[in-house]
Amino acid sequence: MDEFTRRDVDVLVLGAGLAGLRAAWAAQEADPSARVAVACLGRGPAGSSFANVNAMLGMHVPETDQDREDFTAEVLRLAAPGFADPALVAALARDAAERFADLRELGLAFRTGDSGEPARFPSCFSQHSRRAMVFGDLAGAYHKLRAKTEALGVEFWTDAEVLDLLV
Numbered sequence: 001m002d003e004f005t006r007r008d009v010d011v012l013v014l015g016a017g018l019a020g021l022r023a024a025w026a027a028q029e030a031d032p033s034a035r036v037a038v039a040c041l042g043r044g045p046a047g048s049s050f051a052n053v054n055a056m057l058g059m060h061v062p063e064t065d066q067d068r069e070d071f072t073a074e075v076l077r078l079a080a081p082g083f084a085d086p087a088l089v090a091a092l093a094r095d096a097a098e099r100f101a102d103l104r105e106l107g108l109a110f111r112t113g114d115s116g117e118p119a120r121f122p123s124c125f126s127q128h129s130r131r132a133m134v135f136g137d138l139a140g141a142y143h144k145l146r147a148k149t150e151a152l153g154v155e156f157w158t159d160a161e162v163l164d165l166l167v
Contacts, residue, residue, distance in 0.1 A: 006166075007157070009037045014162060016040035017047015018057070018138075021145035022099075028152040037155040039162050045142035056111075057141075058132040059103075060123055061096045067131060068093040074126050100133055106144050109137040 011027040013020045016038050028036045040046055049057055062068040068090075075089045104110060104118070111134045113119040120130040135141060150156070 007037070008035075009155070010034040011036040012162070012165070013038045014040075015047055016044045016146070016156070018049045018141060018145060020047060021142070021149050024149045024154045025145065025152060028149065028154050032153075035155070036153075037157055038149070039157045039160040041159065041161065043158050044146065045139055049138055050142075052138065055138055056134050056136045057138065058121065058123070058134040059096065059100060060093075060131050061100045061120075061133050062093050062131050063097070067129075070129070071126075071131065074129075078125055103135070106148060108135045108141050108144065110135045 010031070011024070011034055013024045013027070013036070020038055020040070024036050024038050027034065060071060062071045071093045072086070072089045076084055076086055110118045111121075118133050121132040121134055123129055123132040146156075
């Protein structure tokens, strides 16, 4: 393949960090007949997740309708004007439990309490809430997400630099 090759796909994800891998997974599951590809500069792991000095990440998982409303209100209050779409924040709150279940089923190493169930922690922007679920082993998370996306049929274009997009 020459240096400037045109490739056609239905969905192109730029970057193979944890967010990019999860986006590719979602796109492929949404339409199994779609051609989904991830373009990345290297084999991985990559992305801002791996610049984390604590080697842990968390996700907000509001449990009740009231908690989802509180989460949405907090995000919208703290975000700079125009930087958070209320409908998308509400969708994040609504879908969080299902996405958390996906990641647990995948085997991500979420921190647990004495009962063995995932522990809840205060979030970075809401110290009074206990809706953050935290996992470590970021490299292991990367490999599990990558294996899932590959098993779904997502293509990986490694050492790829996207120069232009034609829609």
